[in-house]
Amino acid sequence: MGLGRTWSVALHGVEGHVVEVEAHIGDGMNGVHMVGLADTALRESKDRVRAAIVNSGCSWPQRRLVLSLSPATLRKSGSAFDLALALAVLGAQDVVTPDSLTGTALLGELALDGRLRPFDGLLPCLIAARGAGLKRVVVPEPALPEAALVDGLDVFGATCLSDVLVWLRGLRDLPRPEPVARAAVHSPQPDxxxxxxxxxxxxxxxxxxxxxxxxxxxxxxxxxxxxxxxxxxxxxxxxxxxxxxxxxxxxxxxxxxxxxxxxxxxxxxxxxxxxxxxxxxxxxxxxxxxxxxxxxxxxxxxxxxxxxxxxxxxxxxxxxxxxxxxxxxxxxxxxxxxxxxxxxxxxxxxxxxxxxxxxxxxxxxxxxxxxxxxxxxxxxxxxxxxxxxxxxTTFAGPDGAxxxxxxxxxxxxxxxxxxxxxxxxxxxxxxxxxxxxxxxxxxxxxxxxxxxxxxxxxxxxxxxxxxxxxxxxxxxxxxxxxxxxxxxxxxxxxxxxxxxxx
CATH class of the missing domain: 3.40.50.300 (P-loop containing nucleotide triphosphate hydrolases)
Known part of the structure; x- marks a missing residue:
């Protein structure tokens, strides 16, 4: 029997709540069971996660798999948990070591071929992760400019699940966000x-x-x-x-x-x-x-x-x-x-x-x-x-205005x-x-x-x-x-x- 643990973030309005994602592989009838008040989009993630893991060159456990999202009383929604669920499953199979996932939040939606897709609400998720004491966050690479707005976190961008696996094994670095350049205070507007x-x-x-x-x-x-x-x-x-x-x-x-x-x-x-x-x-x-x-x-x-x-x-x-x-x-x-x-x-x-x-x-x-x-x-x-x-009352131009x-x-x-x-x-x-x-x-x-x-x-x-x-x-x-x-x-x-x- 194996147990994998990762972290993600659930959104409730403008506030984020850090969620512990666990995967347990044990005896019993073959199947996937998700607990923790997940909505429809999140419950469907098990099919996306399975396809992404298989298409990334890893195996899917042929035993009873329980996916738990804690705190169990907090309702979770959306597709941002896909990456955390995938890494929890791989952690339960010892594909990645538990130490490599410590203090790391994983955010992103998975495509069936393992690609990482951006999602709405990344910014409050990063703020919540920082407030909970997490030190590292992995996000989809297109979301790096948005992630750069939050200080105090080591943010990494990935294009697919395979990139994250190679990075966790220490074989490759992931891109980091560029420093945020302050935009012009006032963009051109009508006069x-x-x-x-x-x-x-x-x-x-x-x-x-x-x-x-x-x-x-x-x-x-x-x-x-x-x-x-x-x-x-x-x-x-x-x-x-x-x-x-x-x-x-x-x-x-x-x-x-x-x-x-x-x-x-x-x-x-x-x-x-x-x-x-x-x-x-x-x-x-x-x-x-x-x-x-x-x-x-x-x-x-x-x-x-x-x-x-x-x-x-x-x-x-x-x-x-x-x-x-x-x-x-x-x-x-x-x-x-x-x-x-x-x-x-x-x-x-x-x-x-x-x-x-x-x-x-x-x-x-x-x-x-x-x-x-x-x-x-x-x-x-x-x-x-x-x-x-x-x-x-006049068609005079705006020269004197x-x-x-x-x-x-x-x-x-x-x-x-x-x-x-x-x-x-x-x-x-x-x-x-x-x-x-x-x-x-x-x-x-x-x-x-x-x-x-x-x-x-x-x-x-x-x-x-x-x-x-x-x-x-x-x-x-x-x-x-x-x-x-x-x-x-x-x-x-x-x-x-x-x-x-x-």
Whole structure:
């Protein structure tokens, strides 16, 4: 009887858990038995592993073979366990020595001829292996650029099972990842100078970028709503190393990691189609839920064009991630949590017929109200800035318009001021500052917040919208270089909260 032991990693959301993979060859009826809560794709791996071992020049045991994945109570899924299962079987046959596998995680899907194939979610698997104290990891060679993002591990790349066997016997070295070259902080993006006019909307974009606020743009088609949104990400500061790694982890799980630039410091812009489902927007799917658009936009921008066409149910699903910066998706196989701290930009036409000029509208006032009412009050209450986009009145070129670089310089200065103010609190932007803190430790004089009090008494503001207007006022102060907001800046914040867009 023989026993082989290797290690792999199981994914649960963005977290990885090291799994001990054991193979036991003993007496009994010839067959393969897998235990340890394996899903369908993993249970099918025994056929892939058998073919890969045989086609790599090794023998398959003709006795009772038990494959165990521990901890047994943790559900495992996917095809990344193939290489670990194959080496555990070969270890049980003494084809490889137990010492050669000590402290080594083995990750990769096997083809029937023994080739190693990449899989989704490698990055969080490597982070989990490092956290568990494993020192070496073998991955498919095409995944080496992604594996290079994790420090503190000896990573090796292999093209097939035979390469791993020769390496474990000490007869050949395996390729190692090249050092990660920091990509350009900001890749070329469309310039804000391309937008003609729209001073109100441009100012709203600047305020939103400076404070991390959500924004709604309403106007007829062809007035520049999409142009403004597409240029918004170019106003944001680069991602920190931690945020860039978190975003790369989410992309790795979703299978969206760019092959040429696995670690990007540019804020993402995600624009799902209006026909998207809740699962594609929030996250979901069969088995363990996968990340959706809100997570792929982490620390970047989620742009919903033609927002009323998405429907109330889908739009209202955004409430929790807007407030908490994460999504929790419950399934029968467990609950997963994905980061989702993004800036939301909504774009909408003023009515269903959407003419270029309001004078051509054929919709009755009730139809216009019903159309924009698809954006529910609780959702709009979480949107800090409401701006109207008007039809252009001139065909003048963009020569006199301010460029993205000029606006971005002011945004970076404002963000620096906010980061210094909130440094001791753990917040990065004004939009993250909670209302109780703004009303207590950072309370403004009564005369400054009087416009907010009047709005609350008249019923025009909710407590949440008053807090959000206060955050926008702090952003306006940061843009102006003031130490704290003035009453004029509070009134300006309220100007952008009025339902002028409706």
């Amino acid at each position: 804000l100078a391309d937008v003609v006019g729209q001073e109100d909307a441009r100012l709203a974009c600047e305020i939103a970028a400076a404070g991390g606020h959500h924004m709604l743009l309403v106007g007829p088609p062809g007035t520049g709503k999409t142009m403004l949104a597409r240029r918004f990400a170019g106003l944001l500061p680069p991602l920190s190393d931690d945020d860039a790694l978190t975003l790369a982890t989410i992309r790795s799980i979703a299978g969206r990691l760019p092959p040429g630039e696995p670690l990007s410091h540019s804020p993402p812009l995600v624009a799902p189609h209006p026909s998207s489902s809740i699962a594609s927007l929030i996250g979901g799917g069969t088995g363990i839920a996968r990340p959706g658009s809100v997570s792929l936009a982490h620390r970047g921008v989620l742009f919903l064009d033609e927002a009323p066409e998405l429907g109330p149910k889908l739009l209202d699903a955004l409430r929790t991630p807007l407030e908490e910066g994460e999504v929790r998706i419950a399934r029968s196989e467990g609950t997963v949590t994905y980061p989702a701290r993004f800036q939301l930009i909504l774009a909408a036409n003023p009515c269903p017929c959407a003419p270029v000029h309001d004078r051509d509208c054929v919709c009755p006032s009730s139809a216009r109200r019903r159309y924009l009412a698809r954006l529910s009050g609780p959702l709009l209450d979480r949107v800090d800035l409401h701006a109207r986009v008007y039809p252009a 301010e460029s993205s670089a000029a606006v971005r310089a002011r945004v970076l200065n404002a963000r620096t001021a906010a980061a210094e103010r909130w440094a001791g609190e753990g917040w990065q932007t004004n939009a993250e500052a909670p209302g109780p803190a703004l009303r207590s430790r950072f309370a403004l004089p009564e005369r400054v917040v009087r416009p907010l009090d009047l709005g609350l008494r008249s019923g025009q503001l909710s407590a949440r919208s008053a807090d959000r207007a206060l955050r926008v006022a702090w952003t306006l102060a940061d843009l102006a270089g003031d130490p704290c907001p003035s009453v004029e800046q509070v009134e300006a914040a309220l100007y952008f909260r009025e339902r002028r867009a409706a």
